[in-house]
Amino acid sequence: MSFLELSHVDKGFGPAADRYEVLDDVNLSIDRNEFVAVIGFSGSGKSTLVSLLAGLLQPDAGEVRMNGEVVTEPGPERGVVFQNYSLLPWLTVASNVELAVKQVFPEMSRTERREHVQHFVDLVSLSGAEHKRPHELSGGMRQRVSLARTLSMRPDLLLLDEPLSALDALTRATLQDELVRLWLEDRRTVVMITNDVDEAVLLADRIVPLTPGPNATLGPDFVVDLERPRDRTTLNYDPAFVRLRNRITNYLVDVNAESRQLRVDRAVQLPDVVPADLTTV
Amino acid sequence: MSTLHEPRDESHDETSSGPATAAEASSEESIALRFKHALLKAIDVTALGFLEPVVRLCYGEEPRVQLRNIARLIVLPTVAFVLFLGVWAVTAPNLRTKYGALPTPSQVWDGWCAIMTFHEREMEKSEAYLAEGPEREAIVAEATARLQLLERASKVANERVATAREREQADKEARLTPLRAELEAFESQLEAETEERFAAVEAMSTTHPADDRAVLVRELAKVAEWTESQEEIVARMKASMKEIEDEKSPALVAALHLQTSVAEEKQFTEKLIQVAGAKSREVKLNALVASIREDQAAHASADPDSAYELAHSIAKDRARLEDVVESTYPRPWTLPMQIVRSILTVFSGFLIGVAIAIPLGILCGLSSTFMAMVTPFIALFKPVSPIVWLLIFWIVVGGVFPDPASSQTLQVLNYLANSVLSVTPYVGSIVDDIDINPAFIASALTVATCSLWATMVNTALGVASVDQDHVNVARVLKLSPYDRLVKIVLPSALPLVFAGMRISLGIGWMVLIAAELLASSEGLGKFTNDMFQNGNTDSFAKIMVMVFVVGVIGLVLDRIMIVFQRLVSFEGSVATV
Ligand SMILES: Nc1ncnc2c1ncn2[C@@H]1O[C@H](COP(=O)(O)OP(=O)(O)OP(=O)(O)O)[C@@H](O)[C@H]1O
């Protein structure tokens, strides 16, 4: 039995008459301590998938199981880094993190708690910005606060919804390395949503593509058997890396073209009418 | 600011000012810069945006832009206001009403000065009443000396009025005499001519052929028309003479003004001498003590018959002594006192309203079922006029306190309010007894009822529109319902709650004046009504003073609420200087 399992999960939105089916028959099983990257196009249902895993949404059909138990509600053991950061704007960086720490580790003393918070703030290199409020931070800084908040909860399962998308290439690289380091340090299960193939290959043990919506489902797995630690500078010259990246990219391009094809087929046939030129009348 | 949401020990606000920490060198310039940032922030929080260009100009920042902004934000509004005063000053004397012409700005200003003089004199008298020993004697001596001066001044003023009157009379006579002569001449000529015309028509009746009778009627009508036109001329001449008679020369007006002000001051000084002298607390006390001593001495050696009488009188004097010790000068309500009372009333009502509106608003925001239940009440009660509420509360409060003088609740309320006010700086010296009575309570409840809706609706809106993402955070953290409310829902609703409270306070202030007027509860409303009722020459001006007093206080209250609102709004411009 795997650590985390989705079996035949369907999810749609809207009233029954006009239902928009986002996910259709999604199956996925993840082992303990595995790092899985889900890659997909915008609007395909990646965030919906994260919400299902977190327990924020309940599937219409099928089940989400963690440790064999059906997930019915969210909880701190499944930490989420939300795509839009979801920081509380009236709290400072430190207080945002502290809110989570206080709730998850109520037994901590005040000094312990403060150290714990500081540790995670430092971890995402936000030392010095502890007393700023979210609106005083850049998008990337906010994402890092969100990451620090979630990491500080020490969840069993870490759900990252495009956690690095708002960062510039340099910061992004640093944080990617940081993420890997953290993960290697105390291996915990990670599901990361991304739209960057390189990032997925660099970080994950396994990559699962999500087909374009509606009725998105998971495509075939790509196992990343590159050795760790992976060095981003040399990786580009590793033929295995290049091959894998090309395979995934090609798959995504194909699946996207296919879905376009489908969409065109379904398009309404327009009547063949030419507008009259009124200027010559 | 963070103390609103988090315990104090976690906030290190003093270290958080961004740009300054970078320049740890703390040179003179960085201190100046930090001060500038603090200033700009303060201006921003208090929404006094028009000061911003001034500060920036002082720091030499883009002088041309700042000057343009100063022109736009300070000079032009000032010019507009001055223009308004000018138009007012020019048009007011021409707008005649039953109560005289509309007061000009300067008359309104005089009204304000008169109101404040009255207040200051009353304050002086009440101080004089309580003064003791050499201080009291000094007051009497000074007042007596002043009285002599005033007597002389009063004589001068009277003379000046007399001469001004005479001169005016002579001047008017000089202008009227030729007019009168002209009128007389015109009238006598008119009489003669009228007779002449009638005679001519009469003559026609004999010379004219009988078949053309209509011509006579026509001629008579012509004469009548002519007479009418002549009479109009007479009326016009009389009117212009009347105008001259009614004229008041500026000299006479000034003299009369001086005369009344001297007379008023004289009256005040006389009263002051009394209050600080024979009628002062100290003199009364001394008299009583002396009388008690005397009685006691007599009592020691009195025969049984008169002993009872003496003991009785001693006991009575002792009781009076206690009363006198605690007595103060019975000061009438003056404007500053009424302002304090109005503000107290509006805040009492406002706080009652808020205490009802916020919990209900939160419930409405949390539960759409509850909201649906409450909506009809909001829709029904919100448009009801404050007057109706006041009358209802008047009756209800009257029923609750059938005998206000002996009500213990009112005594406790009065005691609390007076203790708080007496330690408030400035206010403490103005108000001795705020006099919380049923009228006060009815006015406050009216304010509460009329103002609570805005807070309630906005609180409900704020609570209901909590960001779903924040709710998700709470769900992932498994916050208890209470924590969810306190840590997520309320902080995010707070800006709207305060926006609602600001509207409420504005409505409350507007309602209050009407309520006080109707309930004749001491305050600005009652002051206005008293001015209207007593119909002095300057009453109209004093009523106009109230426009500005009420307006300025309302503006200040609004500013205070803006500051609160900005302090709790997290994404507003507060921190982005
Ligand atoms: N609460 C909702 N109600 C209705 N439709 C929704 C809701 N949430 C998501 N959807 C729809 O589901 C689809 C998938 O949304 P989702 O946010 O999961 O996409 P995504 O893959 O995360 O996209 P992106 O990469 O842009 O973040 C979208 O078409 C969206 O319109």
Ligand SMILES: [Mg+2]
């Ligand atoms: Mg998404």
